[in-house]
Amino acid sequence: MKEKPSETVRLDKWLWAARFYKTRALAREMIEGGKVHYNGQRSKPGKIVELDAMLTLRQGNDERTVRIVGITEQRRPASEAVALYEE
Secondary structure (H helix, E strand, C coil): CCCCCCCCCEHHHHHHHCCCCCCHHHHHHHHHCCCEEECCEECCCCCECCCCCEEEEEECCEEEEEEECCCCCCCCCHHHHHHHEEC
16 A cells, blocks of 8 residues: 555654554654564654564553554555554
8 A cells, every 4th residue: 555656654653544543642652662663673753664564562451563564644544544554
């Protein structure tokens, strides 16, 4: 679902667009707090996401590992957002 070949999207914006967090501010807070790991390492909110990267997200007591399969900076309906990642 990559819209443009040269499109670059920040990690906090991708997490918001993929509907893991309701706001970019919350996504940024989770990344800075170490709740999100990008390819096994802590990251910064400005990290540019790449296809096939692995994300580990902690939400409450749950830990999810997802692979990025699509990149967009626009927030989509939940039915379309699930196409951006594989669990």
